Amino acid sequence: PRHDPGAVSSVGKSRTAGGAMERSQPQPNAIKREKTAKDRAYREKLEIETKVLKVLKVSPEEVRQNLVKAKKSDIEVHRQALEQTQDEVEDHLVFITSLQLLNKAMRNRDLKKMRAQESVMQMFATKCLSTIYAWMLSSFFYEMIQRFLAALDPSFDHEDAAKDRALAGYGIYGLLAWSIVPVLQYKIREIDDPKSKYSRLHAAVDLQAKAFPMVLAWSFKDVVQQFLAWADQVLWDEILTGVVLIVVVCALTHYKPIADAKGALADGRNTLKNRYLALPYNMMLGLGWVINAVASFLVKRLNEYAWPDLPLAARSVLQLVFQLTYFAIMSISVLRLDAYYHLKRDQDL
Numbered sequence: 261p262r263h264d265p266g267a268v269s270s271v272g273k274s275r276t277a278g279g280a281m282e283r284s285q286p287q288p289n290a291i292k293r294e295k296t297a298k299d300r301a302y303r304e305k306l307e308i309e310t311k312v313l314k315v316l317k318v319s320p321e322e323v324r325q326n327l328v329k330a331k332k333s334d335i336e337v338h339r340q341a342l343e344q345t346q347d348e349v350e351d352h353l354v355f356i357t358s359l360q361l362l363n364k365a366m367r368n369r370d371l372k373k374m375r376a377q378e379s380v381m382q383m384f385a386t387k388c389l390s391t392i393y394a395w396m397l398s399s400f401f402y403e404m405i406q407r408f409l410a411a412l413d414p415s416f417d418h419e420d421a422a423k424d425r426a427l428a429g430y431g432i433y434g435l436l437a438w439s440i441v442p443v444l445q446y447k448i449r450e451i452d453d454p455k456s457k458y459s460r461l462h463a464a465v466d467l468q469a470k471a472f473p474m475v476l477a478w479s480f481k482d483v484v485q486q487f488l489a490w491a492d493q494v495l496w497d498e499i500l501t502g503v504v505l506i507v508v509v510c511a512l513t514h515y516k517p518i519a520d521a522k523g524a525l526a527d528g529r530n531t532l533k534n535r536y537l538a539l540p541y542n543m544m545l546g547l548g549w550v551i552n553a554v555a556s557f558l559v560k561r562l563n564e565y566a567w568p569d570l571p572l573a574a575r576s577v578l579q580l581v582f583q584l585t586y587f588a589i590m591s592i593s594v595l596r597l598d599a600y601y602h603l604k605r606d607q608d609l
Contacts, residue, residue: 390471394478398433402482405429427490430482437479442535445472449530477545484546488553495557502550509547512540556586 406429410417416425452465484501491497512518521537570578 386470390474393471394474397475398478398482401433402429405432423490427486430486434479434483437476438539441472441476446530446532446535473542476542480543481546481549484550498550498554502554505547505550509540509543555590
């Protein structure tokens with residue numbers, strides 16, 4: 261068969277045109293981004309090299325050219341090169357040392373931050389378990405004391421004496437806790453095995469030692485709670501109790517021997533005297549409970565008396581709104597006060 265030269269040339273033209281069209285097609289965005297990133301990295305590298313060359317006392321290219329031109333036996337050129345680069349080598353060593361120290365400091369900071377986060381989580385879990393433990397211990401001993409009082413005096417077992425029975429029972433438990441727990445705090449470390457941090461004995465002793473402060477705080481809170489219940493929780497009783505507790509707690513915690521005992525315990529000086537002197541610091545939970553009772557008085561009254569004719573579902577929704585509003589106001593107030601006093605303490609330090 262005959263070949264048409266025009267057809268061949270047309271085919272070649274079409275292929276050439278097709279190749280030109282392929283080359284003229286826009287490139288994918290990924291390739292553009294890659295080239296843009298490479299160009300940006302190259303420009304940043306040039307900028308850094310330019311800044312470094314401005315800081316250097318001698319031009320590395322000039323020293324290199326002098327060494328290339330010199331003969332191997334020309335000691336003077338090599339000596340001059342060493343003199344010219346000696347300061348740069350020393351500065352480089354100082355820079356490397358400073359960089360390593362900075363890296364170490366940043367790693368230590370990150371490690372402290374990580375440990376602090378782990379400590380917060382462990383402290384939260386420990387506080388929750390300690391609260392449950394103190395609550396159960398308080399309820400158990402109250403039942404025992406209640407039965408003992410009913411055995412001594414049958415009038416304590418009557419329904420009319422429920423408030424008197426609760427105040428007397430929790431009051432006796434509070435006295436026993438504040439008398440015995442400091443001794444247990446003082447003696448419990450003696451049965452610990454400090455050489456084995458991962459033994460069951462050390463874990464049990466450590467958890468028990470961390471739960472004792474909550475036992476003291478919860479016992480005092482129970483006494484305050486039952487006293488307000490015995491006084492029918494009228495608002496003026498709560499306000500008066502709150503004011504008295506604020507004055508007493510502030511006075512005791514700022515009393516120098518008590519503050520020194522608390523500091524001594526924090527420093528590891530575990531003595532029986534320091535344990536008893538530091539007892540007022542366990543009154544914070546009871547004080548907080550009274551303040552909360554005063555602050556939530558209006559919420560309780562609104563829940564009881566507001567819109568009594570509304571259906572149960574509507575009243576439940578309104579109660580939820582009241583509680584959420586109260587919770588939001590109290591949470592924001594406490595957080596703001598805590599942040600303010602932490603900032604003030606850091607500025608004083």
